[in-house]
Amino acid sequence: MRIGMIGCGNIAAQYLASFPLLPDVELVAVADLDPERARAVAAEHEGVRALTVDELLVDEAVDTVLNLTIPAAHAEIDLRAIAAGKNVYSEKPFAVDTADGAAVLAAAEQRGVLVGSAPDTVLGTGTQTARAVIDAGRIGTPVAATATMLTPGHERWHPNPDFYYTPGGGPLLDMGPYYIHALVTLLGPVSAVIGAGSRSRDEREIGSGPRAGQRIPVSIDTHITGVLVHASGALSTLVMSFDAVATSARPIEVHGTEGSLAVPDPNRFEGEVSLHSLGGEGWTDVPVSAGYVEAGRGIGLQDMAVRGSDLRASGRLGQHALEVMNAVLASSVSGARIEIASTVERPEAVPLQDLRTAATA
Structure with missing residues (x-):
């Protein structure tokens, strides 16, 4: 291609x-x-x-x-x-x-x-290994998930952060695609959402580069919380913020009737997956068992070249995530639950394979 x-x-x-x-x-x-x-x-x-x-x-x-x-x-x-x-x-x-x-x-x-x-990070070993655990029934029936991304704001490091604080920017549209693509990969499509939003201040100070010290306006909410109702019945709680300092929460956790699963950062291709089984003695690491090994941005193009119309990082998935995000933002203004019109199949799981042999997948 x-x-x-x-x-x-x-x-x-x-x-x-x-x-x-x-x-x-x-x-x-x-x-x-x-x-x-x-x-x-x-x-x-x-x-x-x-x-x-x-x-x-x-x-x-x-x-x-x-x-x-x-x-x-x-x-x-x-x-x-x-x-x-x-x-x-x-x-x-x-x-x-x-x-x-x-x-x-x-x-x-x-x-x-x-x-x-994009994002095609969900095709890496982190999210795919977590999916393999769910698909094998090791957490029982999934009932809930949390997805958390908290930072103090990109203006601290980005030399031209203006667009992050205008319509079309913000923590949800910027980082939400990673988390929502992962949640759909793990739990399936979203059928409805409820959202709420806030902002901590109306100006931000650029912290680096030639414009350091310059103040820029904020015209959007910079802390967004959403409840995603999956078609399966599972509920995901999404927190995306440019207003907080840090968190000790795992980026994504999935909870089922038989166990809980800690999922690595969906902005990365790899990462540690941990499982806490019902009646178990605590969290245990899950060996890598699925996904493209040592993948980087662009593996979605390789997948597209090999699989054609069955590509996993599809526009339909991107559009579904977009509708979900905009519905959360609309709900945060209206206070109403919003039904999601689009749907999408969970992308086919990625067997464990080395990137160099991806053409044989």
């Missing part, structure tokens, strides 16, 4: 590090609104051409567009790529507006192209 990457910002470096390890994926072109950034990437990678965005979208050597633009541009770029007959794979969130995400899926279906969506 020949990739044209649009967007050469910070996240691009992680994809660039993965491409040499993906046996069925080849980067052939890059583009960025800043032509110098695209030329710098091309100069460091043999066989990669620097193009304008317009040129890349119609380039015959590109069959899949990797969309690493800012979230507000995800749907626009995806729709243009689909119109040109390209597959698309978008960074998270799938879009900002739920209707825009739905339009991308509809256009792709009409054009007959594939749509993938």
